[in-house]
Amino acid sequence: MTERESDVVIIGAGIAGLTAAYRIKKLFPKCSVLVLEAKDRVGGRTYTVDLTAANGTDKWDLGGQWVCRHQHHILWLLEELGIETYKQWLDGKKLMQIGGHRIKSHNSNLPPLPLLSLLDLGRALDKIENMVKQVPRDDPRLSKRANEWDNMTLEALRDQVSYTHATRDTFDIAIAMISGIRPREISALHFLHYSSMAGSFENLFEADNGGAQEWKVKGGLQQVSELLTDKIGKENVILSEPVKSIDQTEETSVLVTSETGQNYRCKYVINASPLHCSVAMDYKPSIPLTRQSLANRSPVGHLFKFIITYKKAFWRENGFSGEILGNGGAPVIPGCDSGPIQLIYDSVTGYGNPALVGFYANAWQWRLVDLEVRKASVLKHLTEFLGEEAANPIHFIDKDWTIEPFNGGCPVNTATTSALSFFFDGIRTPHDRVHWAGTESATQWNGYLSGAVQSGMRAADEVLTRLTPEIKLDGLLQELDNKFPEPSSSSVRGAVVMVAGSAMVAGLCMFMYWYLT
The missing domain is CATH 3.90.660.10 (Polyamine Oxidase; Chain A, domain 2)
Structure with missing residues (x-):
């Protein structure tokens, strides 16, 4: 087959890869970019489908779905694309079923737990959020307790900060919602770092006040990738083209070969496939052990x-x-x-x-x-x-x-014990001319669509800095990064303390009344 040439080859036509392509073309229109996608569609872990509805047909998301006010990178992109x-x-009333499987209703963010369990939950959340504040978003290893937390599972941490079965059941449900992984499979440090990158643990499981499930996207989220494809040119996005190998043995170029046998010659590569997929390709020279080992120890949810x-x-x-x-x-x-x-x-x-x-x-x-x-x-x-x-x-x-082909799970890779301590360098450090994107490599909202956008912007800026040193970057990425809010006090924890405290005072007053009369 003939060899196609471009300045940059991007692997993966999900939101991360397409954001990288869009940013490169916007900042440096003369740069030629090709996006290679293994699937027969764009969108990665977003997937919008048409379903029969009350009023004909409508669109729903079977993949990534929610955004929130604190996710400034995806909000910037949605505004850029004119998406509401x-x-x-x-x-209305919320419903909950845990413990003895009895269904209970409630009207607030507080789960309908017994008083002692509520107190235990408030205490556990307070301890967890204090730990989250100790873990830097850019590098979890910089935490003073990094080794301690990376050597224990999240289940062990859960048992350390909580005592009642109801609290632990509630915690397990939250973790399953967030990651699709059981607490015994996750490093405690990974969980704390993941929460830190969202501002707090509470932000991950809440659906209001800046929580991750706060807003939905009108028309579905796959349209983000479809509109980005239109902007960079459909002719530059090649579907059903899984990458087989990446050869950097030439000093000034990279040869990317697909499973179909097509060769692509470029100056730089951005690999925006999921962490475990990114190491499934053949590299010459081999990718660093840190990335391979991190991927091996980071199962997908x-x-x-x-x-x-x-x-x-x-x-x-x-x-x-x-x-x-x-x-x-x-x-x-x-x-x-x-x-x-x-x-x-x-x-x-x-x-x-x-x-x-x-x-x-x-x-x-x-x-x-x-x-x-x-x-x-x-x-x-x-x-x-x-x-x-x-x-x-x-x-x-x-x-x-x-x-799902070329995914094998969702929403994100989660590190097991000791993975971050030994191999975290592999997440963003370029492999010569190969740069890494994908939500797993984000420093804000890792695992979310906003993290994918941030990672694509970062990888694009890295490549542009090397490809065209004379081009001055616009500072947009730093501006969006700087909007990330400082952790605020937890509304759930505050409500737990208030409700439980009020109940205890009321109970004490009733006891005193009964005792004195």
Whole structure:
């Protein structure tokens, strides 16, 4: 085959890779850029689908979905592309199912736990947030307690800061929501660093006040990649072109070869594929052991998502927000240790079409169950929360990201114990002419769409600095980085303390009244 030449080859047409291409072309229009994508579509871990809805058809996200006010990099890109956001619906009663599997309702951010568990939860959150503040976003190894925390699992840290089963169950649900990984599989340092890059642990699991699930994108998030493709030129984005090898043995150029046998000659490469995918290619010379080892010790999470469309938003009419949180409840079929529902949110679109979005509990078990059985189990479980109207959807669809080609999981890679202490250098340090992007390499909102945008901007700036030293960068990346807010006091922790304290005072007053009279 003929050899195609360009200044820069970018591997991966997700948001990180396409942001890098867009920024290079915007700052240096004469630079030639090719984007090679292994899949037959752009978007990476975003995936928007058309579903039958109350008013014809509409779009929903089966991949990345939410943004928030503190995610300045993705917000900049959305504004650049003219894409609207709207608030995640939260009005009405919320539902929760943990412990003995009894369903309880509540109207605040506080979970409906017993008083002692609430006190324990508040105390645990306070300890965790204090630890988060001790972990630098740029490099977790700079924390004074880095070795201690990297040598223990998150489960061990959880047990160290909490005492009640209800608190630990609530914590486990939050971690499963965030990462798709069980606490026993994650380094405590990784978790604290991950939280630090979001400003706080609370920001990761909240859906208001700057929490990660605060806003949705009208029309779905895959359009970000589609619009970026239009701007850099569809002819410059080559689909179904998985990269096989990257050869840097020539002194002044890089030869990239695809599985189809096509050769691409360039001056620099930006590899924006997920961490575990980035090391699956052949490199000459070999990539540093730090990156290979970090990838080997950073399994990808497993979130298994479903969308259910309805004729009307009956839960809103009945006074519910649509938010459901749980650990799956009691087992309902052989082979699964729990029921199917872990998290549900209202997913009425920006065009008013009703739906619910949810995630499976014990995804690694439910993924082995036949689709029709999964669907029936979810709908039956949902009726226990929202009534019989939940049993009659228009459409049900789910997506198992573990079988998505060139992903093998979602949302992000998570480091096991000792991985960060020994191999963190591999995450962003260039391999000669190969630079790394992807949300795993972000310093703000790692694992999120905003982290992907930041990483793409950073890699683009790195390459432009080497490719065209005379070109002055615009300082936009630093400006967006500087908008990152300092950690604020936790609204959840404050509410826990206030409610639990009030309950204790009331109980003491009742006891004194009874004792004195």
